[in-house]
Amino acid sequence: MYGVRLRKYAPCPMRRSNPSNLPAELNRFVGRDDEMRELRGLLTRFRLVTVVGVGGVGKSRLVLRAAATTEKRYCDGVRLAELAPLRDSGLLEQAVLDALGLTDHTRRSPREVLAEHLAGRRMLLVLDGFEHLVDECADLVRELLRRSPGLTVLAAARCPLRLDGEAVLPLAPLPDDDAVRLFTDRAAAVLPGARTPDGGPAEGGPADDASVRELCRRLDGIPLALELAAGRLPVLTAAQMLHRLDDRFRLLTGGTRGAPPRHQTLRTAIGWSHELCTPRERLLWARLSVFPGPFDLEAVEYVCGGPDLPADEVLDAVAGLVDRSVLVREETPAGVRHRMLDTVRAYGAEWLVALGDRERMRRRHRDWYMGLASWCELEWFSPRQAEVAVCAAGALPHLRAALELCLEDPEEAHLAQHLAATLWFCWVGCGRLAEGRHWLDRAVAADRGHDEARLRALWVLGYVAILQGDDTAALAALYECREGAARTGNALAGAYTTHRLGCLALLSDDMPRAEELLTRALSVYRELGELNSQVLMGQVELAMAKVFLGDAETAVALCREVREVCEDRGERWTRAYALYVLAYSAWTRGAYGEARELLGECIAVDHAFNDLVGLVLAVELLALVTAAEGDPAEAAVLQGTAVPMWEAVGLPLFGSGYFGAPRALCAQRAGEELGAERFRSCLAEGGALTLDAAVARALSGRPPLDRVPPGRVPPRRARPW
Template sequence: MRRSDLGGLPAELNRFVGREDEIRELQGLLTRFRVVTVVGVGGVGKSRLALRTAAVTEKRYCDGARLVELASLRDAGLLEQALLDALGLTDHTRRPPREVLAGHLAGRRLLLVLDGFEHLVDACAELVRELLRRAPGLTVLAAGRCPLRLDGEAVVPLAPLPDDDAVRLFTDRAAAVLPGPRAAGGGPGAGAGPDGGAVRELCRRLDGIPLALELAAGRLPVLTVEQMLHRLDDRFRLLTGGTRGALPRHRTLRTAIGWSHELCTPRERLLWARLSVFAGPFDLEAVEYVCGGPELPADEVLDAVAGLVDRSVVLREETPAGVRHRMLDTVRAYGAEWLAALGDEERMRRRHRDWYMGLAAWCELEWFSPRQAEVAACAGSALPDLRAALELCLETPEEAHLAQHLAATLWFCWVGCGRLAEGRYWLDRVLALELGHEDARLRALWVLGYVAILQGDGTAAVAALYECGEGAARTGNALAAAYTTHRMGCLALLSDDMPRAEELLSRALTAYRELGELNSQVLMGQVELAMAKVFLGEPEAAVALCREVREVCEDRGERWTRAYALYVLAYSAWTRGAYGEARELLGECITIDHAFNDLVGLVLAVELLALVTAAEGDPAEAAVLQGAAAPMWAAVGVPLFGSRCFGAPRALCEQRAGEELGAERFRSYVAEGSALSLDAAVERALAGRPPLDGVPSPRRRSRSRSRPRPRPPRPR
């Protein structure tokens, strides 16, 4: 599991205005109810109120507060995964995600904020009900357009802002877009008078809905308050129809958004509609491809995006992947209605799907390059839209093979970026279909085999790889056959069958060379062969293989596979008593694995570092590091893959540190390590690394060089 020391709530980007009574009410309810739901029309401020309340209440909960944003999630089957992501958990096991969630929350006192769940209300209610039953310290604060309807739920309907608070909100936002004296009167020529009458009238006619007020404030650079009042007359009459019986506030919000829509240029309106196909953050290149066309030339997209940003329709944000833009869910939904009215929804969804299939292919190619970290960030940012692309592929049986191709192409996201559980979800779904596109199916099969192996699910791995091997032989697909052989060799390695692992991995590498295949997975096969050599008592051969991998990685800028090569080199250094060298190699290995959220590589490196630390004469720190690895194994899967060879460092560390500390002290230090968060465990592990300038760290000295050199166990 991935645990984080980072706070769970986003920082506020502008001033929170009003709602003091509502915050006090929610604080009181949270002391008496375990689930409290704020309901109301879109744009009324439910999300902001829930986050503000959570921020001022967070200290009541030992484990703080966490936000789960569900507005962009369309597949109820990924609801548990969304909660895992929000909680900072990574689980590579075959355990159902719900079991992982329940296990993590069982002993914690935590406030969970669920936002934008209404389109998944049934699935969300069922999950919340179960988690509340199994985690007595859990409290849920939800914000949506309808209640969860759970026993013991307190429901708080949220009304629009009262007049005074509405004016305060409008003038606060106006000051941000129109600084100086002009903002106080609502803009040039507002005619507001000393009492701000024009501003008050505008707020009244917008019914005090925060989203409408913020959109109105965003218009001040081009319109006075009086001009807005005149325009609202026409727009209200134009857009107040809706469905019979609809609440007036619903029509009012539509009016506010529709009025903002009317202020856009025709090209901005068209872009707004087309942007509604994006499920998550998007960049300019994606917009130019998906939304461009004869009516909106690609070279004019930038100006149209800038116009929508200026009008607060599109939001700009900094992300690990770079600058991205997004739309609020309510604004996106309005655009989707216009896109449907234009009859262009299907074409736009297909263009969107094609772009993200192309993006996935680019990411897979660039994974084997110096841009590997950028690829990881890009894939993470694009994940909501990649999911939407997969769903669209699965909607049409004739195109479902594209889903197999896309799910397989994203192997680097599932394996290299710590998303094994989600990868397994999609691969199982796409392979449940018999489509007659053999090459796409074979590729998805060996990726499934890879994922299942790392999850410790050997049965599923063998089934997938056996089918892949048969299909490769039947169709003459030499590349699929090579990957099948490779993955079977990997399975043998983790099963302690080193002679078979050596034979299969050598065969696969020969096939790769004959086919001209070279990428991160091919290099990983060479590292796996080196591991088999180590366990077979051939450390020199293993070192030669990994040095070659290291050189290729340095030449190509590849870091993910490099980390595994460093692990094998560190293992070899440990066997010959070169503890300082082993520590330096493992420090770099841990840094890389943590950056990619690769728990498989990380936990192996931390456990080997614990053994190195014990050999250096610090049994207490070794026990702490060994304890820190335990929660990582719980997330990775079967501890040590059930392997005696991979478990050797742990067993030897326990023996050595246990003898020096005694059983009771050893257990106490292990418990200390088990309580560390993932980030804290990594920081602890790296604390003994020498600085980058090569000056040795005074923290730890090697004190055990005179001891007999250990030897790894030979496979049975």
């Protein structure tokens, strides 16, 4: 039982995976010494610890600090799943998968993948902000703890999970002295000259004012309220803030009936921050509440602008909200973004409802991100492909909100079909098959009255289902799409359907059927003038069928053409698959150096796009090349690195027949030269590497040994082994 206390804890001798994804602290951690000691002690005795308290009391900061200071206890590191932005309970497991850095292409449920991944690991999983998903989260945590004896869960929310064996730590506001210390520290950050050379608050600064202690007492020591108050010091003294709390915001102190007094006080603190804003800043604050995640300025200008807030004044309003600590500026892989704390966003949302403008703003938000998705799809076939991948990943909270809004109204479900299909590159090219399947299934089930959007969603659904190994669902979607395309005369939808059926035949080892279907689809693409990453992928898939059938010359010609087009357009994702086929052909000719060079580029690109399908195929072919070069030990290590990749991709999908042949031949060659025991040892060495370490090992470019045996080039026949 997971609630049993842990009597003794031995530190881990080494790490086997990414240590953590905890965010760096942006300012000093102040106070909470007693709570920190108690929390760290609970983590040595319990496998589930939940810190609870009112909004703004500092739960998240405390658990993140505790996780960072206990990280060395966990061999497999600490991973943070921030659940506050998640609104769809159906994506809970996927959100935890994302936090763990896992990608899965199989038909297994995300929960099953999580349980299998965590089963043999000693890890601390931090769950933050799940109060709106408490029942679903409790069910997930219960199962993970039962199936993963080395897992510890540290949670932060406004309510506990109420599971057997859960240790609950209620977090109270800061005591008076710590509250003053926190206020003074934050004040020194916003007031020029308020810090001494050693970084502490200057003598005679804000902390010396008796009004500060009274203000901290009136704000009940709630950290968020104190930090908001400190942010007002450039324009108001502590005494002036006390006056405003007494007079101008008396109506805000009541709160809702039955609300805890401290929650009412927090509302007051946010309320007077709201009052200090200009009218346009308040309006922007309310409208920004429709953004569930970090956002950029262009999105704000489109969604929030209007006659009462001209676009050219939005920048100043954003700057004002940043100055008042309502917005937080952060650097992301996609560039500078701004975000709101959840409590601040909730306050703005209430004002937006009071203004009667919530639904209009939600639709403007949806329209912007539908446009962004269309732009991303177009730019995917361009030199900006990597930028598109980063952009889409950063926009996921907004794209989810857009999809959810479309699905709320049956009259707009066709928009969900259009959006879910437009994002095919995100689901397939960026390793998010499970989430793509979630939205495509819902969208297809919601509407049957819009042929064009539905047909597109159907063939994308078929594509995703094929890559998950769900042939039944894939065939159902593709057959419906084929019938609809014939009925409506939609030749393009028919071509994509034929293409995907050819892909299914390819993965089913039916090479003649794959060759026939892919050739037919490519012919229609040419007639219609269709050219994009998917069309080129169809040409690569045809080349795969050709090379597996022994026609290496045609396969090479097809892939060289793809490579030229990709280089002209700046496309990298499809190009990586073309390089795989060219490397395969080079291996059959005994051109091992050429094959290694091609595979190195292929692996780098697949890893950058988180495409585990392409990555694992390339790594296993590289292992075979390495064995042929005369280094069976390194070949076995490389083959071992592929084992955890296959766990995510699904071995039955690509693991037998033609695609599995490099693995079988490498195992035979390396096993014969190393012996069974050494071969297993090398496999285990590779399997213990993290994904990043495995890729680095593959790209290390170890030179072949001096004694390279003659290459055993297989004869040409239907199956080149």
